[in-house]
Amino acid sequence: MRIERAVRQLALGAIFLAASACATPTPYQAAMDGYGYSDRVLSEDRVEVTFHGNMWTAREDVERYLLYRAAEIADRASAPAFRVAGLQTEIEEIIVPDPCHSPYYLTYFAYSITEVEEEFVARAEIELLRAPPIAPDAGIFETDAVLSDLADCT
Numbered sequence: 001m002r003i004e005r006a007v008r009q010l011a012l013g014a015i016f017l018a019a020s021a022c023a024t025p026t027p028y029q030a031a032m033d034g035y036g037y038s039d040r041v042l043s044e045d046r047v048e049v050t051f052h053g054n055m056w057t058a059r060e061d062v063e064r065y066l067l068y069r070a071a072e073i074a075d076r077a078s079a080p081a082f083r084v085a086g087l088q089t090e091i092e093e094i095i096v097p098d099p100c101h102s103p104y105y106l107t108y109f110a111y112s113i114t115e116v117e118e119e120f121v122a123r124a125e126i127e128l129l130r131a132p133p134i135a136p137d138a139g140i141f142e143t144d145a146v147l148s149d150l151a152d153c154t
Helices: 002-021 059-076 103-112 143-153
Strands: 036-043 046-052 081-097 114-129 140-142
Touching (some): 046 059, 140 143
16 A cells, blocks of 8 residues: 555656656747736727746746837837836746645645745836837837847747
């Protein structure tokens, strides 16, 4: 009986290790299973853009993907520039149970058999501008420049 239990726990551990070895950051993509970019039109010249990365996606990548998506939206609307207003990056904590421990032990050993991972969610409202900025301005980006500068990062 104990051997069967040990074999079962080893098998679960091997499955977890195999799955985690294949784990990759969220790619630049439309939201699938809650991860990726999404956008919502607020008005003719305003769009809310969101990018949700999984626990293997760095904060910088999440924010970069959001900026690239904003440039894609501006390009599609023939806007030569856009303004990013209210960029917020939130941290969501995900509790990941350790598959090598039995759930029956959670009452006493819970502190030692779980792991807390972080996921980043970036949100911003963008304003589509009908003319490029005359002078450099913080928060205003030229659409073509963002698309060319970040093309290799997506």
